[in-house]
Amino acid sequence: MESMIFINGSLLPRQEAKISTLDRGVLYGYGLFETMRAYGGRVFRLHRHLERLTSAAQILGLASELAKYDVPGAIQRTMAANSLTEAWVRLTFTAGEGERRLAPPTVDSANLMIIAEKMVPPAPVSYLAGIKAALVRQRRNSQSPLSRIKSICFLENLIAFTEAAAMGAEEAILCNEQGYLAEGNASNLFFVHEEKLFTPSVSSGILSGITREAILELAPSLGFRTEEGEIKLEDFLSADEAFLTSTLREIMPIVQVDDKIIGPGVPGPITQSLMAAYRDLVREETTSAPQD
Amino acid sequence: MESMIFINGSLLPRQEAKISTLDRGVLYGYGLFETMRAYGGRVFRLHRHLERLTSAAQILGLASELAKYDVPGAIQRTMAANSLTEAWVRLTFTAGEGERRLAPPTVDSANLMIIAEKMVPPAPVSYLAGIKAALVRQRRNSQSPLSRIKSICFLENLIAFTEAAAMGAEEAILCNEQGYLAEGNASNLFFVHEEKLFTPSVSSGILSGITREAILELAPSLGFRTEEGEIKLEDFLSADEAFLTSTLREIMPIVQVDDKIIGPGVPGPITQSLMAAYRDLVREETTSAPQD
Numbered sequence A, B: 001m002e003s004m005i006f007i008n009g010s011l012l013p014r015q016e017a018k019i020s021t022l023d024r025g026v027l028y029g030y031g032l033f034e035t036m037r038a039y040g041g042r043v044f045r046l047h048r049h050l051e052r053l054t055s056a057a058q059i060l061g062l063a064s065e066l067a068k069y070d071v072p073g074a075i076q077r078t079m080a081a082n083s084l085t086e087a088w089v090r091l092t093f094t095a096g097e098g099e100r101r102l103a104p105p106t107v108d109s110a111n112l113m114i115i116a117e118k119m120v121p122p123a124p125v126s127y128l129a130g131i132k133a134a135l136v137r138q139r140r141n142s143q144s145p146l147s148r149i150k151s152i153c154f155l156e157n158l159i160a161f162t163e164a165a166a167m168g169a170e171e172a173i174l175c176n177e178q179g180y181l182a183e184g185n186a187s188n189l190f191f192v193h194e195e196k197l198f199t200p201s202v203s204s205g206i207l208s209g210i211t212r213e214a215i216l217e218l219a220p221s222l223g224f225r226t227e228e229g230e231i232k233l234e235d236f237l238s239a240d241e242a243f244l245t246s247t248l249r250e251i252m253p254i255v256q257v258d259d260k261i262i263g264p265g266v267p268g269p270i271t272q273s274l275m276a277a278y279r280d281l282v283r284e285e286t287t288s289a290p291q292d
Helices: A024-028 A046-059 A071-081 A124-129 A155-166 A210-221 A233-237 A269-288 B024-028 B046-059 B071-081 B124-129 B155-166 B210-221 B233-237 B269-288
Strands: A004-007 A010-013 A018-020 A031-039 A087-094 A111-118 A131-140 A171-176 A181-184 A188-193 A196-200 A225-229 A241-246 A250-257 B004-007 B010-013 B018-020 B031-039 B087-094 B111-118 B131-140 B171-176 B181-184 B188-193 B196-200 B226-229 B241-246 B250-257
Touching (some): A031 A046, A031 A071, A124 A250, A131 A181, A155 A171, A155 B024, A181 A233, A188 A233, A210 A250, A241 A269, B004 B071, B018 B024, B024 B087, B031 B071, B046 B071, B131 B155, B155 B171, B181 B233, B188 B210
Antiparallel strands (some): A004 A010, A018 B018, A031 A087, A188 A196, B031 B087
């Protein structure tokens, strides 16, 4: 069955879902996105994805355009049209035609697009054995207004991932311009030192992920203290345990960075207890909570 | 008359020139652009625009896709279809559908788009009186692989320009993450100190413009020494003369940055002689040189 894509209120076959070459998303990367994961037909923490999207749309002058849409309804329609319950959902919102500056689009030219595909989770062995990551030369810019916005200007991340993949790694690790630890190419980073969880602060130039937030809430209830701050790379590399968080991969243990083995080289006990607790949280929220 | 847009070998009316929502240009900003200016039907230094585009396409894994096109022919066809000789020409090349990393597109899904519009030059008074620029807080990242590539991830520049425009300025001036002068939001920067021309080096995190290159060639023939390097902001602000260079604006005098008046507050003699010499160069190259 050909996949159906939501575009501006309609569900169209993939081949027909198109946008103008004059859309400022195409011309200037003037647009936003969210990647979400649905479990049993419900997007985990949809309200947080929408809050982040709305907040970014305000910064970019697009909030009133976005407000024209019932986004939760559009996501449900897209999943239903593709008969999906376990889904990867990608929302893209571009600025449409208009001025060569931040400004609302010409009437009705903004584009809201939603793609939903069957979720294919990472192989179980990745969770059991942990993954290898690679440090890349590229630096995050903590002084860029885009570092905290999930804009479609995502090419740096593709470059970082490609560089890591060429080194046989599954994720690139980026420091910021001051040399402090920042984030993965599509994830946030955590590590454990003496039973305490550490993660780079938002001011380190990261995009604060929805899963990152959930872990920071969850950890204290399991008895683990947490700290957000400026993290030295050597502290990350000499950690007892390390993992990344992302919407699609949830919690993924990192057991090696370049040639450096993290801790004992296998997923640690605190990482494992967080993985189990996160899955319980997801089950609880996606089965009992009302979908907003 | 409705404008005609070149897309993948065809010239289509603006409303019909569309690309897939799954193009990685739309999803991830995975694409490149060039902005060119045609005088009397000929693009100034087209070969240099194409060299820069090709070099960037190589870095992004798209060179073989780009090589399928006769780009000079496509530009000429687009100008002819729109009956233009004095034109602003915007070329956009996006990666098409494919993997979520740097990789060639799925067969024939890359998109080459060319828009040509009548060139409306800045008002003569801007050249006669000079313009006001504004320093913005945002910093260029000299350590980003994108700082030297003209990618469609251009949203930072739109944000910078919008911030400058809100301060009543016509261009934003950006320093890099180390505090050195970098570039304008859509221009390169020059200043004159004791009859010598200074401009930030490429390693300052700038995109090296075609007009910038031309000025660096032209200045010595007029008897002015040039220096590229790491430039302190205060040296720029205390210059005798300052100007920006861009394909569309050519050489535009800057007479004020925020509240600071540059030199005597009017376009200086060296700036004026370069403006005249640049226009002679453009006339010479676009009337006598064979178009490649």
